[in-house]
Amino acid sequence: MAKFLLKRLLALMGILLLVSLGIFMLVHLLPGDPTTTILGPNNTAHNRAVLMQQLGLNKPIWSQYFLWLGNIFHGNLGQSFITHQTVTNTLANAFPIDLELIVISQVVALSVSIPLAIASAKKPNGLLDRVSTTTSFALLALPPFIIIVFAVLIFSIHFHVFPGPGSYVPFSQDPISNLHTMILPSLVLAIGSVVIYFRLLRGDLITTLQEEFIVMARSKGLSNRYIMWRHALRPSSLSLLAAAGLNIGGLVAGAFVVEFLLAIPGLGYALVNSIQQVDYLAVQGVTLFVAVVVVVLNFIIDFLFTIVDPRIARE
Amino acid sequence: MSNEQSSIAFPSTEELSGPLLRVKDLRTTFSTPRGSLTAVDGVSFELGRGETLGIVGESGSGKTVLARSVMGLLPRSNTTQTGSILFEETEIVGAQEATLREIWGAKIAMVFQDPMTSLNPVVRIQRQITESLRLHTSMDRAEAKATAISLLSQVGIPSPAERVRAYPFQLSGGMRQRVTIAIALACSPRLLLADEPTTGLDVTVQAQILDLLSSLQSARQMAVILVTHDLGVVATRTDRIAVMYAGHIVEMASTKRLFASMAMPYTQALLRSTPRISQPSHTRLIAIDGRPPDLINPPSGCAFAPRCTYATDQCRSERPPLRTAPEDPTHLFACWNPLQTGNAGSITTAKGEN
Amino acid sequence: MSAETAPLLSVKDLTVSFKKGRQVVQAVAGISFDVYEGETLGLVGESGCGKSTTGRAIVRIEEPTSGEVLVAGKRLTGLGRGELRRARTSIQMIFQDPVSSLNPRRRVNDIVAEPIDIWKTETGDQRAATVREMLEAVGLDPDVAGDRYPREFSGGQCQRISIARALVMKPKVLICDEMVSALDVSVQAQILNLVEDLKAKYGLTLVFIAHDLAVVKNVSDRVAVMYLGRLCEVAPSDDLYALPAHPYTQALLSAVVEPDPEKATSHVTLTGEPPSPINPPSGCRFRTRCPSAQERCASEVPELREIAPRHQVACHFPTLRP
Ligand SMILES: Nc1ncnc2c1ncn2[C@@H]1O[C@H](COP(=O)(O)OP(=O)(O)O)[C@@H](O)[C@H]1O
Ligand SMILES: Nc1ncnc2c1ncn2[C@@H]1O[C@H](COP(=O)(O)OP(=O)(O)O)[C@@H](O)[C@H]1O
Ligand code: SF4
Ligand code: SF4
Ligand SMILES: [Mg+2]
Ligand SMILES: [Mg+2]
Numbered sequence: 009m010a011k012f013l014l015k016r017l018l019a020l021m022g023i024l025l026l027v028s029l030g031i032f033m034l035v036h037l038l039p040g041d042p043t044t045t046i047l048g049p050n051n052t053a054h055n056r057a058v059l060m061q062q063l064g065l066n067k068p069i070w071s072q073y074f075l076w077l078g079n080i081f082h083g084n085l086g087q088s089f090i091t092h093q094t095v096t097n098t099l100a101n102a103f104p105i106d107l108e109l110i111v112i113s114q115v116v117a118l119s120v121s122i123p124l125a126i127a128s129a130k131k132p133n134g135l136l137d138r139v140s141t142t143t144s145f146a147l148l149a150l151p152p153f154i155i156i157v158f159a160v161l162i163f164s165i166h167f168h169v170f171p172g173p174g175s176y177v178p179f180s181q182d183p184i185s186n187l188h189t190m191i192l193p194s195l196v197l198a199i200g201s202v203v204i205y206f207r208l209l210r211g212d213l214i215t216t217l218q219e220e221f222i223v224m225a226r227s228k229g230l231s232n233r234y235i236m237w238r239h240a241l242r243p244s245s246l247s248l249l250a251a252a253g254l255n256i257g258g259l260v261a262g263a264f265v266v267e268f269l270l271a272i273p274g275l276g277y278a279l280v281n282s283i284q285q286v287d288y289l290a291v292q293g294v295t296l297f298v299a300v301v302v303v304v305l306n307f308i309i310d311f312l313f314t315i316v317d318p319r320i321a322r323e
Numbered sequence: 324m325s326n327e328q329s330s331i332a333f334p335s336t337e338e339l340s341g342p343l344l345r346v347k348d349l350r351t352t353f354s355t356p357r358g359s360l361t362a363v364d365g366v367s368f369e370l371g372r373g374e375t376l377g378i379v380g381e382s383g384s385g386k387t388v389l390a391r392s393v394m395g396l397l398p399r400s401n402t403t404q405t406g407s408i409l410f411e412e413t414e415i416v417g418a419q420e421a422t423l424r425e426i427w428g429a430k431i432a433m434v435f436q437d438p439m440t441s442l443n444p445v446v447r448i449q450r451q452i453t454e455s456l457r458l459h460t461s462m463d464r465a466e467a468k469a470t471a472i473s474l475l476s477q478v479g480i481p482s483p484a485e486r487v488r489a490y491p492f493q494l495s496g497g498m499r500q501r502v503t504i505a506i507a508l509a510c511s512p513r514l515l516l517a518d519e520p521t522t523g524l525d526v527t528v529q530a531q532i533l534d535l536l537s538s539l540q541s542a543r544q545m546a547v548i549l550v551t552h553d554l555g556v557v558a559t560r561t562d563r564i565a566v567m568y569a570g571h572i573v574e575m576a577s578t579k580r581l582f583a584s585m586a587m588p589y590t591q592a593l594l595r596s597t598p599r600i601s602q603p604s605h606t607r608l609i610a611i612d613g614r615p616p617d618l619i620n621p622p623s624g625c626a627f628a629p630r631c632t633y634a635t636d637q638c639r640s641e642r643p644p645l646r647t648a649p650e651d652p653t654h655l656f657a658c659w660n661p662l663q664t665g666n667a668g669s670i671t672t673a674k675g676e677n
Numbered sequence: 678m679s680a681e682t683a684p685l686l687s688v689k690d691l692t693v694s695f696k697k698g699r700q701v702v703q704a705v706a707g708i709s710f711d712v713y714e715g716e717t718l719g720l721v722g723e724s725g726c727g728k729s730t731t732g733r734a735i736v737r738i739e740e741p742t743s744g745e746v747l748v749a750g751k752r753l754t755g756l757g758r759g760e761l762r763r764a765r766t767s768i769q770m771i772f773q774d775p776v777s778s779l780n781p782r783r784r785v786n787d788i789v790a791e792p793i794d795i796w797k798t799e800t801g802d803q804r805a806a807t808v809r810e811m812l813e814a815v816g817l818d819p820d821v822a823g824d825r826y827p828r829e830f831s832g833g834q835c836q837r838i839s840i841a842r843a844l845v846m847k848p849k850v851l852i853c854d855e856m857v858s859a860l861d862v863s864v865q866a867q868i869l870n871l872v873e874d875l876k877a878k879y880g881l882t883l884v885f886i887a888h889d890l891a892v893v894k895n896v897s898d899r900v901a902v903m904y905l906g907r908l909c910e911v912a913p914s915d916d917l918y919a920l921p922a923h924p925y926t927q928a929l930l931s932a933v934v935e936p937d938p939e940k941a942t943s944h945v946t947l948t949g950e951p952p953s954p955i956n957p958p959s960g961c962r963f964r965t966r967c968p969s970a971q972e973r974c975a976s977e978v979p980e981l982r983e984i985a986p987r988h989q990v991a992c993h994f995p996t997l998r999p
Contacts, residue, residue: 220440227396228428228455228506238454242445317445318490381861481949495950496724525723525888527947530932552861555934582938596866598895600933601940604914605873606895610866614831 012321016310020303027299028080032073035292063089076292085293090285095293098278103297105274108179109263112194114252117201125206126236129213141210144203153265159196160269174271193266197259204251212244219243242316249316253309256302343513343546344370344393349406349416351385351392358619362388364570365406367645372513375540375547377557377578379593380567383615386550387436389567390516393548394431395423410514429459432507436519438499442491448475449487452506459510474505478535497528504535511543518550533560554597558582563653566590569616569626572645576654586648586661589627625659633660683750684711685882686735686768686850691744693727693734700955704730706906706962707744709981712850717876717883719897719914721890721929723951727906728886732852735884736770737761748850766796769843773855775835779827785812785838786823792846811841814878816871833864837871844879854886869896890933894918899987902926905951905962908981912988922984922995925963961993969994 043056043065060066064075079086085095128137147155164172170192171185179186216222217240225235264276271277275294282290314321351363362385370376378386391397393408395415408415413426435441443451452474453467462470468487475483478501491499500520507515517536521529537560540547549561557564558578565575566587574587585591595609613630616622622629628638637659648654648661693705705727712718720728733739735746737753746753753764772778779788789808793799799807812819815837827835836856843851853872857865873896876883887893893900894914901911902925910923921927928947952958952965961979964970973993981991985998 220435220437221443223391223396224433224435224441224503224506225443226427227394227433229424229426229458230428230454231424234454238450239443239446243443319444319492381863497950526890526929526932526934527723528950529934531948533934553934554862554936558934558936558938559940578938582936593862594936596863597936598866598869598889598891599935599937600891600894600918600930601935601937602895604894604897604918607873608866608869608895610870611863612867614833614864 012314013311016307020307024300024303027303028077028296029073031292031295031299032076035288035295036069036072080296085296086289088282088287088290090287091290095290098290099275099294099297102273102275102278102294103301104179105176105267105272106260106263106276108190109194109197109266109272109274110259112190113197113259114201116194116198117205120198121202121205121209122241124202125209125213126241128206128210129217130232130236132214137210140206144206147199147203148207153262155199156193156196156262156266156269159192160266163192164270173269176270176272189270189272193263193270193272196266197262200262201252201255201259204255205248208247208251209244212247213240216240216244245316246313249309249312253306256305256309260298260302342369343372343374343411345407345409346370346393347407347409349389349392349408350404351388351397352403354401354403355619360618361621362570362618363392364621366570366572367406368565368572368575370514370546370548373540373544373546374563375549375561377561377564378548378550378567379552379554379557379564381593381615382552383618384567385570385618386552386567387518388570390433390518390548390550394427394433394516396427396433428455428512429510430512431514431516432510432512434500434503434507434515434517434520436522438491438496438503441503442499444491446490447487448489448491448494448502451502452487452509455506455509470509471505474509475502477539478502478505478508479531480505497524497531500524500528500532501535504532504539508539508543508545512545514546514548515540516548516550519552520549521556522551522553529556536560554594555599566593569621570618571626571657572655573627573658574656576648576651576656580651580654584648584654584662586654586656587658588631588633588660588662591662592630592632625657633662635660682713684747685714685716685749686712686884687745687747687750688731688735689745689747691731691734691746692742693730693739694742697955702954703906703957704954705734705741706954706957708903708906708908709744710901710908710911712882712884714849714882715876715880716899717885717897719893719900720884720886720903721888721893721900722903723929724888725951725954726903727954728888728903729854731903732770732854732884732886735852736765736768738770766792766846767848768850768852769846769848770852770854771836771839771843771856773858775832775839775856775859776827778839779835781827784824784826785817785830786819788827788838789841789845791842796846798846807845808841811845814844814875815841816867817841831864833860833867836860836868840868840871840875844875847879848881850882850884852884852886855888856885857892858887858889865892872896890918890929891935902929905957906954907962908989908991909963910988910990910992911981912985916985916988920996920998922988922990922997923992924967924969924996927996928966928968961991 043059047055047059064072083096085099087094088098124140128140131137163169171189176189177185222235222239225239263274264279266272267274267276268280275298279291279294282294346369347367349363349366350361353360353362366389368376378389380386388397392404393415395408395418404416406416410426410431413422415423449468449471452471456462456467456470472483472487475486480486480498480501486494491502494502504520520536521532524532533556536547539545549557551557561578563575563577564581565572566589567573568589574581574585574590581590585594592609592611596611598608611630616626616629622639624639624641625631625634625643628634631638643657643659645655645657648656689709690707691705691709692703692707695702695704708731710718720731722728730739734741741754744754748764748768751764753761786808789811790804793804793807808823809819812822817834817837827838830838857868860868869892872883875881883896885893885896897914899911900914900917902909902923904925909925910917910921917926918930921930932947947966949966958965960976961967961970961974964974967974971994977993979991979993981989983989984995
């Protein structure tokens with residue numbers, strides 16, 4: 009098992025290295041000249057050249073990459089030459105907001121989809137099953153960003169049930185209004201996940217419940233509830249887990265869209281701002297950080313796979 | 324193996340009397356998309372305490388459905404059951420699930436055909452044994468674990484204290500079947516339903532498992548219903564045999580009597596089509612032509628008539644009732660033209676040739 | 678069938694190894710046997726002993742690690758692709774699972790004609806006539822069965838279709854791997870009888886692989902017993918079952934159940950399970966379970982040797998005839 013995880017970890021390191029290279033190259037292909045942004049369009053060529061040298065932009069691209077990479081390993085992602093904030097600082101401020109959004113949304117998504125899937129799978133084609141399957145199918149047809157736009161329009165802007173754009177308050181300042189602000193975006197984010205998780209888990213549960221080992225469990229006199237939670241749920245949650253892994257990217261993207269719409273100063277907001285200002289160090293830093301987070305989460309999911317199904321690591 | 328102590332007291336023989344199980348006119352019908360399918364049709368039998376009944380028949384004859392009906396284990400959504408199954412004092416047909424759950428695992432247990440599919444692949448052996456102990460007895464966690472280990476050693480699993488932590492995929496097929504037997508025996512049931520417990524296993528493992536079942540059974544005064552399609556498996560391991568065809572019991576007798584003077588052409592055909600090592604090589608087998616009937620549209624007369632060499636017009640129009648042999652009231656058969664004693668099997672000829 | 682004539686199929690020191698991670702599974706560890714024209718050689722042993730791998734290596738579905746396979750004196754091993762494919766028509770294999778070995782989307786006629794179509798040996802009416810003949814030979818009505826799909830047939834009938842397909846190129850050798858193991862006794866008997874009839878009709882030579890000792894005895898002229906990748910004993914069927922000389926053969930036979938209550942319940946001498954082929958025991962591979970094992974068995978590999986006419990045993994201390 010340890011060997012399996014070590015292998016996965018090494019593979020992920022490799023992936024991260026590739027990702028960092030990709031991000032670096034991509035950002036350097038971004039249109040716009042950072043010296044123009046910093047010095048304004050009318051400055052002298054000499055001043056520009058000096059700045060280029062200060063920023064290290066005149067060095068060969070390879071050495072720039074390795075310099076950047078070396079700094080990252082020292083925890084130094086650079087300093088924005090526009091806001092003069094360190095990128096690390098930006099991340100430290102913005103990331104907890106995304107984390108909060110995603111955690112709340114996933115807790116909500118799992119606590120809705122699991123019981124719903126269990127209840128539906130108990131009586132396939134029962135009333136509850138038909139209603140929830142149809143509803144989820146309808147929601148599946150709606151792209152998430154449309155749900156987000158409509159939810160914000162309806163609940164924040166039209167009905168004022170939730171605070172509108174720009175009313176974000178940090179958790180440390182006022183937990184209650186912070187949560188109040190975050191509920192709508194989290195719920196909106198959760199919808200997509202609920203639909204996916206529910207459909208996969210329901211399908212797999214129905215298949216699992218027809219397995220011989222379920223009959224065996226019944227023949228021991230175990231209660232249906234115990235059989236459901238102890239015998240059926242775990243072997244049925246592999247697709248759910250796989251989907252959760254695939255979902256992470258979408259979730260992050262969704263969080264960014266919500267942040268942008270509601271002016272919540274999370275990573276997405278920071279990223280969009282940096283792009284607009286051609287703040288290439290900040291763009292690089294934030295993107296790399298997001299990539300690391302996604303990769304780490306995927307690693308955690310790989311680990312969960314081995315817990316849910318011991319055969320995966322040992323065979 | 325039998326002298327090993329389990330922490331559960333076995334019921335002593337004296338306190339028990341009367342049959343353990345009384346099945347009367349049991350009929351199990353499934354509603355299927357093609358129509359209703361009667362998989363068990365008017366089956367009646369009794370089973371004494373500690374007795375072993377073999378149930379044999381081709382696949383699709385209703386053996387599994389019968390075994391699961393006896394336990395009340397079939398899904399209720401598409402199943403209809405009529406008749407009566409009296410286990411000790413409890414009526415199984417139509418009983419509440421709560422009532423059945425007190426019997427399941429505690430008084431009646433089942434060993435399934437394929438241990439690969441009947442063990443939960445992601446649950447450790449330990450939990451799969453202890454969960455019924457914790458449910459049906461007052462054992463605590465540690466006691467249940469100790470009992471699980473002792474059960475594994477009783478079923479002949481080497482280093483049981485380590486194996487108890489294993490997952491099913493870490494064991495071989497034979498070991499897995501031993502585990503399912505340990506699970507079934509955990510709460511010392513009075514009745515064990517073993518549904519093809521050795522089908523698909525190697526002969527050597529089959530012999531080990533069958534020996535194990537017999538020794539555990541006699542140590543525990545446990546009745547066993549041994550379901551199989553292999554007449555060889557039941558020949559030396561049962562007190563009585565019921566032969567099933569198309570959902571009916573078509574012949575039932577003590578094992579000795581059945582093999583010595585079978586009355587049903589079907590039983591004879593089954594026996595004659597089975598190759599044996601006591602026959603010389605290239606002995607022509609007497610195959611049964613055709614296939615068992617479709618249970619959704621069963622034939623009106625004897626269900627075996629289309630394949631029977633002795634069939635007459637009466638066979639094709641009238642269902643033969645189950646009746647007793649004149650010489651032996653415990654020998655039942657359902658046939659209009661029963662075989663004469665001596666005409667029965669090919670045992671005598673086979674022996675002569677050997 | 679006499680030992681003087683040259684064998685039709687000859688397997689010489691066949692070895693098949695699989696890589697499993699860094700370990701090597703020696704599924705077949707140097708076995709040799711001959712099969713004579715018109716003969717049926719049975720191959721028995723517990724599951725995992727390498728029977729299927731042997732069969733697959735003979736028809737080269739599995740690439741042998743070393744050793745030779747000769748058909749009518751011609752080497753099959755080491756042939757190039759084209760030659761191999763041509764040579765394969767003279768040797769066909771039938772598998773255990775009749776349903777999954779047939780393409781569900783093709784009609785029975787086309788399934789049976791598949792080898793003809795590959796080799797373009799026949800077309801039109803001639804092709805149709807051959808298919809008819811084959812279907813009739815295996816006991817299916819060509820008018821009823823020909824245009825149907827495999828799913829409309831039972832397991833036994835699907836096995837008949839596989840046999841028809843295997844025979845359509847008029848092979849000399851047929852390798853049957855557990856071909857009746859998935860079938861009910863009644864159907865099994867039908868197929869076994871069919872195999873006997875077809876063998877006589879087409880002059881086939883058979884290697885019949887199965888784990889059921891009674892089935893193997895019924896169809897075989899000679900039987901080879903396999904354990905953990907090696908042969909233990911090879912002898913004419915009736916001899917082998919009456920006077921087994923190898924302790925493993927004896928143990929296997931003692932475990933067989935017979936449909937006869939008078940036959941005393943077996944006293945199985947064999948306990949436990951075969952060891953892993955990744956790290957097999959030194960010397961005699963059976964020694965960890967052998968009741969007669971002695972020191973010599975651990976150090977010296979017993980080679981197959983003749984202890985009676987046509988009766989070969991690989992054991993240092995075989996039970997010799999009285
Ligand atoms: N749950 C079910 N729904 C519908 N038909 C079933 C069900 N279970 C079994 N059957 C049918 O009942 C018949 C008897 O099956 P079974 O008892 O499994 O036979 P056996 O165990 O003797 O091989 C078969 O025709 C089978 O298709
Ligand atoms: N493709 C393969 N890769 C790795 N191991 C294999 C493969 N095929 C068979 N084996 C191993 O080789 C041994 C012999 O297998 P097999 O020939 O299928 O035995 P049998 O047919 O006698 O049951 C077994 O231990 C099996 O696990
Ligand atoms: S009743 Fe007739 S058809 Fe049925 S088994 Fe007896 S002889 Fe055969
Ligand atoms: S060689 Fe030795 S260990 Fe092997 S079978 Fe013979 S007696 Fe047994
Ligand atoms: Mg069955
Ligand atoms: Mg095989």
